[in-house]
Amino acid sequence: MQLLKKIGIGATALALSISTPVLSATDLTMYYPVAVGGALTKIVDGIVADFEKDNPDVNVNAIYAGNYNDARVKALAALQSGDPAQLSVMFSIDVHELLDLDAIVPFDDVVSTDEEKTWLGSFYPALMENGKVGDKTYGIPFQRSTIVMYYNKDMFRAAGLDPEKPPTSWEELAEIGAALTKKNASGQVDQWGAMIPSTGYPYWMFGALTKQKGQVLMNQAGNETYFDNPKVVEALNFWRDLGTKHAVMPEGTIEWGTLRQNFLEQKTAIMWHSTGNLTAVKKNATFDFGVAMLPAGTELGSPTGGGNFYIFKAASAEEQQAALKLVRFMTSPEQAARWSIETGYMGVSPAAYDTDALAEYVKTFPPAAIARNQLQHATAELSTHQAGRVRKLLDDAIQSVLSGQSTAEEALSSAQKQADRILKRYR
Amino acid sequence: MNNTTRQIQAWLLLLPALCLLAAFTHYPVIRTVWRSFAGSGVRMSDTLHLDNYRYLLEDEVLLQVLSNSFWYAAITVPVSIALAIAMALWVNTKLRGVGLLRLAYFTPTLLPMISVANIWLFFYSTEIGLLNNILGYFGADAVNWLGDPDISLYSLMAMTIWKEAGFFMIFYLAALQTISPDLYHAAALENASRWTIFKRITFPLLMPTTLFVLVNAILNAFKLVDHLFILTKGGPNNSSNLLLYYIFENAFSFFDTAYASALTVLLLIILVFLALLQFGVLEKRVHYR
Incomplete structure (x- = not known):
């Protein structure tokens, strides 16, 4: 009897403790990728910790999930397993596929107050291009970049060039590159003029070259590509010519992963790379370096790149509100400024560049503003339905041309045909 | 009971x-x-x-991937087995420091594939890589080990052989030590040459191990693709893409799990066929005691 009573009391207590809505904290799980290396995870953890300090009712579990591909796989696997994340940073160009999977909600449906609506309009428009489908905003810019040109000023001086005059056009890139390419006594190249990486994200680098010819690679709806456009062919020919005709760049493909090291070890005088590398280059360069906008073909241009915040449909209304709070915190001018200073990624809103911290930083370190200045010439990154497959078609075409397996016309028209076949059913 | x-x-x-x-x-x-x-x-x-299977037939990349996988297995398997036997024979002798030598041969096996690939990425790197620095020292032109479609697959093979041979050596070493010395004494009495001894005694008695290693090596040739993630991602232009990596790409980069499933069925059929071949044909020729 005694025992039964005890059990009874225990059970009641247990039931009470379960049903009482203690000031229940909202748990958020967020996956995020890092694509450029460096101690970026620590910076994210720091920002998240600050958020939790201000918002004790929200617990954030921020999980570093590898590169963009891994992050998407992990977030979607979590969604399918029924233990979903509520928000994630994923590739800005995943938007069409995430929509096809019916995984995300538009931010327009999550914001309610006027203040929140104003916030939604506070970002650089160029950074919103990849996040918008139709009239709705699905992605909020976070770790965003453009491609910039890093160059070794010491090498410019050694070659008798003006270190404040990096190449501003394709012709100059070829000329200056030639002046910077050095061979040793036995005829091997010791120092290359320029390197544009062609593994990892070749289509992204190529997006810059085509934009510089005034041509985009796809439409906003993501169901048409323009791979066989004559200007696109011309852009690819120029890329190949840098290796074969002008010989300022190694022939064949150039590894994305080791390029920064090549630049830091002074094997190349110029590299095109994500602005997300800026802080790492700044910390590790043993020489005087500069950063400039990419040179112009018929015009200036670079695609934007990087990761956006998405909020998942599977999250409850309450969780979505908490997620919104977190996203607003992480993209607030102060945090965006801090993130930009510590990584080199862009401050995502004009207000971020008005903060004392970033304004001061830009003044003492002007390269930090290059990516932002380039935004007015930027275009969206290649993003379509079935993006992975379509991207791979273009990547393969680029690599086959750079490694001399086929001509630009052949490779690109074949890629276009296959892309048409894939995208037909989305039109 | x-x-x-x-x-x-x-x-x-x-x-x-x-x-x-x-x-x-x-x-x-x-x-x-x-x-x-x-x-x-x-x-x-x-x-x-049957859409997924129909696409299987039309898919040009798949043709290349299959041919890559075939050559990858056809070259890495025999070469690493031959090397393993040679190394095992070498470290089976009574030498000073043979323990260290065995350890040295076995080290590549101890390392995870991902770290191995990261190390080799810097061997192969065109400008700062070890291999090209050595070539440059002798005045030879730099080779784009991973970026040249004619070479990339062979670069992967070399690394695989380096990693696998040490592992198989351990099995051969164990097998060698079970061979009775009497047989060698008898052969010595007959004044048999070293080659004859190897051909008539050692190699036949190693056959069970060879079968085991062969099955494992072939499976590994299809199964181990970790290094592709680091080294080439199957590129340039699919020149180093292998079947399992292609399946991964389809499932997780292209989110086409249906087509990835069809590819997996294909892989399964290939592996079953190879297993039948090995056990059906080769086992008859294996001498078990």
């Missing part, structure tokens, strides 16, 4: 292993086959169809 209880007991003892096998092997296989007929993209369609 009568027969029925013995039967029940036996099945009960098998049950835990069976559950695991069913959950993690048989059920996924059945799901995969099902998905290859009923899936389209990441979703399931309402009817069974």
